Amino acid sequence: MKLVYTHPNIAILVQAYSPIEQAEIECVLRNEYASGAMGELAPINAWPEVWVVYDTDFVRAVSIVETSHRAVEGQDWQCAQCTTYSPATFDTCWQCGGERF
């Protein structure tokens, strides 16, 4: 088992998960119900996660995630201060609180 991707926003996580699943790579979601219940961000250790079952699929799964991210470009934005990506619905960086611009 290897962690491929994690994101506080389940909608964005599913956008990464779906194409992996469609590529017939064995993968699982973890913590999928951990966030969003109260409209608040879960602590980082409870973020939804995508895992591949077989380590040999890891590189392929990561490249699929990167490809799917390029396809939905404009959804996430990158913080100028810490280079972390935040969901489009955020006006400030979830990591450092930096302003979006």
Ligand SMILES: [Zn+2]
């Ligand atoms: Zn930041």
